[in-house]
Amino acid sequence: MEITNDLSLMIGGKAGAGIFASGIIFAKTCMRGGLNVFATNEYPSIIRGGHQWVLIRVSDKPIYSQIRRVDLLIALDKLTYEIHRDEVSDSGGIIVDSTLIIGEDDSRLYGIPISEILKKYEAKPVMANMVALGAAIGLLDYDIDVLKGVIRDHFKGREGLVELNIKLAEEGYEYSKKHHSGFVFRLKSLKEGSQKILVSGNDATAMGALAAGLTFYAAYPMTPATPILHFLSRIQKEYGLIVIQPENEIAAINMVIGAAYAGARAMTATSGGGFSLMVEALGQAAMTEVPIVVVVVQRPGPSTGMPTFTSQGDLRFVLHASQGEFPRIVVAPGDPLEAYMLTADAMNLAWKYQVPAIVLTDKYLAESLWSIDFFPGIEPIEENIIREKYSSSEPYARYKLTDSGISPLALPGTNGVIVRVNSSEHDEFGFGTIDPGKVVEMVNKRFRKLSMLSDEAERKGVKAYGNGNIVIVSWGSTKGPILEATKDFRDSIRFVQFLWLSPFPRKGASKALDGAEKILLVENNKTGLLGSLLNEYLHINPDLSLLKYDGRPFYPEEIRGWLKKCLGE
Amino acid sequence: MEITNDLSLMIGGKAGAGIFASGIIFAKTCMRGGLNVFATNEYPSIIRGGHQWVLIRVSDKPIYSQIRRVDLLIALDKLTYEIHRDEVSDSGGIIVDSTLIIGEDDSRLYGIPISEILKKYEAKPVMANMVALGAAIGLLDYDIDVLKGVIRDHFKGREGLVELNIKLAEEGYEYSKKHHSGFVFRLKSLKEGSQKILVSGNDATAMGALAAGLTFYAAYPMTPATPILHFLSRIQKEYGLIVIQPENEIAAINMVIGAAYAGARAMTATSGGGFSLMVEALGQAAMTEVPIVVVVVQRPGPSTGMPTFTSQGDLRFVLHASQGEFPRIVVAPGDPLEAYMLTADAMNLAWKYQVPAIVLTDKYLAESLWSIDFFPGIEPIEENIIREKYSSSEPYARYKLTDSGISPLALPGTNGVIVRVNSSEHDEFGFGTIDPGKVVEMVNKRFRKLSMLSDEAERKGVKAYGNGNIVIVSWGSTKGPILEATKDFRDSIRFVQFLWLSPFPRKGASKALDGAEKILLVENNKTGLLGSLLNEYLHINPDLSLLKYDGRPFYPEEIRGWLKKCLGE
């Protein structure tokens, strides 16, 4: 029996052994053959030597997440073999350095003389991954030329490396072709596949912001948000961006507010601890009505918690952060396309409504990789902005009372206007006030924006998949495992995903939940935070909850198993 | 007609003119005569010259708040007269410097030649208040000797000032006795009155902490929490306190955590903006299980907002502040006695359960003054603490797994133990861990405390006044105006006050709300934050809401008027 184009592959080894690079190379190799790919990783907060892995799912059908089953394990060290051998299915295989794992009576082992090959080419130990990748391609009976192309692009500019790595991959490939055959799992290029890109949630977030006009990015490194900083600083020249790493998160968000006040579309990203430090300035953005975007990539808390793991524990925190009350946008994408779209939306709408917008993701979404179609074109939308000249006879009032609550926004430097903003309560011109009537007017003005903002949330804030009356409710990155778990049960199981958390899409939610017999909550946290919103806004207490808070994402198998129990099967 | 011992008096004038001092002196003068007193103030964030006032209610019956009606206005400048004359009832009076307000055809005016008297004694303009106070005592036919006693104590140690001020008061008194008579409102000492103290919410909070063993206080000044710092630094020597004003709020809370880790009962206080900066360390206290108390005195936000005004806008913020999920104590007193009791409770329970505790008050509670009985004796309670020596053969484990979730707490320096705490997720000994099983155990351990903590909340978290089936629901400082507004309707109107907001006393609330026909929400904010908790925890959406967000506290008249409308009268 052969199984073609339905593979789950894991590469494991020590931090510093090029595990993630191998994962990306393998994933791209599959993607270039027209196959769909999803990859996710796990690693401790250790620079070298800690055990880490990447898990790659490949199929010619749509895939939404990793699965538990491992069909092929590339164990780059002994520990990987020991930890993960039980995850490999009986018909699966395990690629190892034949000199490393000896005497194991395991029929799934495919030994490759990796060390010998490295020695032959005087290659560094870190290049073991290339031999193993070649061997895997051989075992899977896939096209080695595609792999070579990917390696060539990966090491572009470093020609010596290109040749050596390709050689190593070829050696691995040939060895496995020659010595190992009959492996059940196969990969085969599809000729019709459209051109795709392999992106992470972080990549998509950054590109969504770019599409919506980002020109200023300030961020202090914090796992798992740091890759956005790396990416944007890499491309700063081509896109004319200012990318700056300030002294801390307080400086980062205040620089962003300064830049946005001046007129630049500006963003910062961080994780919970850094966001904690931004809380005061978030309120300042709200009070001054300076539009900013803050990306919060969740990891398990409280406090330092587990920096390299995943969580959905910050939902209530971002919804209520900062003293006083004000409208804010909080959106939570579930995959890269949504990350792109919602971040672009967040930027455009922050500027339209002059409110702070938060894009809430998590490590699992941020660092996993998806093969997807090119992003749809999105444009920066500018409304209510006065640039260059002001042509009214009235003096410019930054906080003019309007029906919508949105005041015309002028940029400093514009002829004929003085732009006066104020973190204290203020009048229409931005001068401080404590007059009770004016104060109420100003609070009401800011809150009037909620009416149009809620319309946006209702329109786009909830998605339903399937028609069943058993309804799974969730938000953010759990989307993938849930879709994967329920893909064969679309008639009996409905999945309702919340994309907007603030304003809360109350009507959209009611509609999406209409007719539900049972409501099942799935969240990557301890207390069911979306559940608390359902209680608050809809008086719905989910019938059952599946909550996971060990820092790991859901596996579809867990969800499916739980569903069976829920449904009394 | 004479009205005895039922008075509402206002003193108004410029910032810097001793308005609040006069208020305190007058209030104490009444209190020493056995009368009940309540005083509240309003002032802009301006050091000199801004208009400010204090409003004092005096009665021989219990009083709960200020009222709108002013019976006697002491207008220390013209502006005060202009702003407030319409608040003075027809039968009321207005004490003015006869040289200042001339030609006003207002029969309520009682002119006193204040400037002349000051000139005669070569006294500074700021002493006008003493002449006016004396005049008021005269007009009210009260006992000038009591006033003199209060003045004597007020200026204790500055004998020259004592004599001059007493002289000035006497002059005012005699002038009004001689020239003005027949004023309707009268005050008369009660002989049986018990000894009382005149305290603010801030005073009570500080004393509650002292009673529960406070020895370390670190705070960065922030209105309206600063008086706690002033008070504690004044008494630091008598009570052996360390009182320190660090470079900012981040330093303040981290010093508090350090001191508590070392073994000291430690506290900080701030308002919303400063609390924003403490958010990250709040999570650290939760993760390390170091017991701390944070007092948050609310003022209107967002951001700098209105520093000297009042608000209840931070409830959701303090409930959800900091990344990740963890149990916390949040209590909200409604008057000084509750502020004292709940702060002491917060300190004792923070140490018992090793969780962060937040005492949530607001400017209105913090800076208003109440005449009350001496505080009941409360003792510091210490449980689960290992001091001096450790007598087990097992190595000490700071985060030992226990049924209650509470681990024995040892102090560093103790013979035979090593105290290892960690802001990262950790094992029983405080070493970092990412093991999924251990992580879940630790999260569960921290959350197990919720079970006993919830019992505390259920026991003490909700109070009901009256038996009616029309139920007003509120929390915090609105208590006073609500009690005042409803005091004559206890049979038809029930008032349910929430004292614990976290853990939320769900059962206690259900019980207190039992049989309610109508639920009316009263809050000093824009969106009804307690209302959102009722929705979330009880699926109760209040039938009607009275929300005030102009920075001013409620007046009982507003509540009564609204109630009438609600009840369709």
Added chain:
Amino acid sequence: MGKFSLRDLETGRKIVWCPGCGNFPILAALKRALIELNLRREDVVLITGIGCHGRMSEYVNVNTFHTIHGRVLPLATGIKLANPNLVVIGHSGDGDAYAIGLGHLPHAARRNIDVKLIVHNNMVFGLTTGQVTPTTPKGVKTRSTPYGNPENPLNPLIIALASGATFVARGFSGDVMHLKELIKEAIKHRGFAMLDILQPCVTFYNTYQYFRERIYKLEETNHNPKDYWEAMKRAMEWGNKIPIGIFYRVEKPVFYEEFKHAMNPPPALRKLSKVDLTKLYTMFM
């Protein structure tokens, strides 16, 4: 609008500082400096912190940002980077700049970001009614230190010099004309300029007399503001004689020049238009 006169700079707001407050001369000096420098009013951005000093933004009719406590510098940095055409002037207090905001000062200095920091150093928290600050002398009684300040004060000029500031000066509210010149020089300086102003707080810490008796002007000595060590030594003087004037001034590359690739036009002035992401895609393929 464009160039302006003193009248154009009025906002019509009532000034609520205590009579005699050392902030009045600073306000007067700033206004005069702006006029004499002949700038476009629309090009000036005044950023103010929280404190009595923060009211400056109510009294000068240019662009203003009254920010939260302690964040004048990062905010100013963001504004200047996004639009270097703007003249960015921060007004801060000793609490604002040296207590809660101190973490930003050395970084702004070493970056040599072209913003001006004018610190109203009254050695007290004014607006919160008189507590100790990092520049309050040891032993002084304040409302938070009723038994005397237990801490040694910070010398902000030394900190600025130690951090690489390219312009470091001290003024005194008691000499408004001198102050005006210092503000002008600070604004004219290309790079980060810190001007610490001895500003008596007549209500909580009245130092007029104290400083009047001790102050002397550096420009009336042979002080060479290009000499770092001389600047350091002068900045250490604090006793019977206290120097004011320009301690240090050198020219160095300014921060936004490091972002030439983003300055054509600068971010705040760039027209929004569709962004081509496809050139990125090869990276992901």
Added chain:
Amino acid sequence: MGKFSLRDLETGRKIVWCPGCGNFPILAALKRALIELNLRREDVVLITGIGCHGRMSEYVNVNTFHTIHGRVLPLATGIKLANPNLVVIGHSGDGDAYAIGLGHLPHAARRNIDVKLIVHNNMVFGLTTGQVTPTTPKGVKTRSTPYGNPENPLNPLIIALASGATFVARGFSGDVMHLKELIKEAIKHRGFAMLDILQPCVTFYNTYQYFRERIYKLEETNHNPKDYWEAMKRAMEWGNKIPIGIFYRVEKPVFYEEFKHAMNPPPALRKLSKVDLTKLYTMFM
């Protein structure tokens, strides 16, 4: 327990720094210093920030507090004030102490709080995989500055000196015995001691070779660590020759002595008992 040997200091945790990391010698030097100083193990509190340096607390079997990023100093201050009997040693990184935590350093220094700050200065954010920090030299390429660091670095020794630190020293991971002596001297110093350690990060910024070629020891010169200006000048040296050793050391009153009224016994050791509030009541009557 009480006095301890090297074995007692082991925690049995696997060390996960990169092989060759400059943190190993610091760990070895600290342990030896603790032993040679002959302290009670229970009296030592090690506070560590977030970063590779932060793992120190996993590897030394004394009391530890692994705190959040940048807050070693306020935490240490709280501990020391609450119980001055404890020996409070903070380990921080150049990111932890000089980026996010810089706002605390001058204040700890001017207070002369008796805690020790040992900075593992690898001139890079290690744990977050190699970004620029305030001590990274200008022009250096890191993952957040792929076109070279646009900022001028900070000189932490000058900042410490400018802030009034009473003990300022620099060590080098390449000389563990010298480092041990410095740590001992820092711990013995009564007052705030800052020890900046040049700590190569072999993975992201390997400076072993660079520093080996340049380093010289102050004690092998005629350097007088009591002379403030000499210390300043030596701290400015950064080129072909880079000094290590004790730059500055003077004795000044320490901070907790300002709280004598609260030290008998200190807060952390005081027995809880009923507090008499009635003596306060006269104030409120």
